[in-house]
Amino acid sequence: MDTTKLLSLLRTSISSKSLLKDKLIHKKVVTLGLQNSIALCKNLINFYFSCHYYHYAKLIFKTLEDSLDLSLWNVLMAAYAKNYMFIEALEVFDRLVLHPFLKPDSYKYPSVLKACGGLGRVSYGQLIHTQLIRTGFVLDVVVASSLVGMFAKCKRFDYGIKVFDEMSERDVASWNTVISCYYQEGQAGKALELFGKMRDSGFEPNSVTLTTVISSCARLLDLERGKEIYEEFVKDGIAFDSYVGSALVDMYGKCGCLEMAREVFDRMPVKNVVAWNALIAGYSSKGDSKSCIELFRRMNEEGVKPTLITRSCTLMSCTRSAKLEHDEQDKSSFLECYDIRICDSW
DNA sequence: CGGGGGAGTG
Numbered sequence: 193m194d195t196t197k198l199l200s201l202l203r204t205s206i207s208s209k210s211l212l213k214d215k216l217i218h219k220k221v222v223t224l225g226l227q228n229s230i231a232l233c234k235n236l237i238n239f240y241f242s243c244h245y246y247h248y249a250k251l252i253f254k255t256l257e258d259s260l261d262l263s264l265w266n267v268l269m270a271a272y273a274k275n276y277m278f279i280e281a282l283e284v285f286d287r288l289v290l291h292p293f294l295k296p297d298s299y300k301y302p303s304v305l306k307a308c309g310g311l312g313r314v315s316y317g318q319l320i321h322t323q324l325i326r327t328g329f330v331l332d333v334v335v336a337s338s339l340v341g342m343f344a345k346c347k348r349f350d351y352g353i354k355v356f357d358e359m360s361e362r363d364v365a366s367w368n369t370v371i372s373c374y375y376q377e378g379q380a381g382k383a384l385e386l387f388g389k390m391r392d393s394g395f396e397p398n399s400v401t402l403t404t405v406i407s408s409c410a411r412l413l414d415l416e417r418g419k420e421i422y423e424e425f426v427k428d429g430i431a432f433d434s435y436v437g438s439a440l441v442d443m444y445g446k447c448g449c450l451e452m453a454r455e456v457f458d459r460m461p462v463k464n465v466v467a468w469n470a471l472i473a474g475y476s477s478k479g480d481s482k483s484c485i486e487l488f489r490r491m492n493e494e495g496v497k498p499t500l501i502t503r504s505c506t507l508m509s510c511t512r513s514a515k516l517e518h519d520e521q522d523k524s525s526f527l528e529c530y531d532i533r534i535c536d537s538w
Numbered sequence: 539c540g541g542g543g544g545a546g547t548g
Binding site: 336 | 541542543547
């Protein structure tokens with residue numbers, strides 16, 4: 193069996209998440225003496241991460257870390273960053289910095305910047321920023337966007353916007369990053385303004401853009417504009433995914449159109465917890481505790497785990513309900529929700 | 539091999 197065949201087997205087992213099968217493949221890799229195949233090992237690392245077998249992933253890396261292949265280090269950092277293991281990602285980066293022979297490339301930076309953002313380590317991010325200017329890697333569009341995102345996550349929006357303004361090359365993702373930067377800062381109007389600029393500059397917005405733009409309309413309670421923009425996107429054939437769906441449910445809910453919110457929600461093929469929460473929050477703001485309780489029960493039945501937001505919205509709607517003192521059914525619903533809150537850890 | 543998206547209360 194050759195490397196190509198093994199790789200394709202591995203990809204299939206990654207998508208079907210069958211660990212047993214993969215262990216057999218891994219054994220085969222070792223017995224065939226292909227453990228030095230970098231490409232194969234990158235796939236193995238990603239596979240073990242997808243099964244949360246981080247220890248195995250690290251072992252694979254360890255057997256090859258002396259091979260002077262930077263991409264292997266980058267794969268490991270990216271895998272950690274993607275799984276929110278930011279400390280581990282930074283540890284790999286720090287070790288890489290001390291490496292005597294490996295010369296940096298632009299792929300080394302996005303993951304570590306994501307980790308800095310996730311940990312709020314702005315001073316470390318700034319240190320890297322300085323290096324990026326010195327080495328010229330800041331000219332890479334992905335590296336620069338990562339910087340913008342890192343500064344936004346660290347609440348240093350001014351720095352993020354400055355980096356964006358100085359970018360010599362931009363793409364859809366970098367525009368999305370800066371639009372989201374304004375949104376996160378609480379400047380929804382400015383986010384919409386940048387969206388206009390993005391289109392004027394000739395970039396085609398995608399579903400990521402749509403999510404942020406709809407959320408901005410939601411925050412501004414500008415239902416008309418949101419609808420208008422959404423219809424344009426529909427005409428352009430932009431995908432209606434779970435992010436877009438949740439943003440729409442949120443917008444309709446915030447604007448008090450619960451029928452529309454419910455309609456979008458029902459149309460979502462996969463209802464994630466954010467969509468549930470957005471709908472519950474909508475009913476909660478109307479003081480409709482009955483609908484909140486009903487949804488709270490339904491999501492439990494459907495196996496979607498409530499979050500802190502689910503519970504606070506549901507409970508708030510119950511306490512807001514003026515009938516609570518008199519209506520036995522509401523009272524028991526409240527207690528039910530409260531009991532679950534005590535049993536689960538928050 | 540890398541970057542960008544959504545929910546609550548006070």
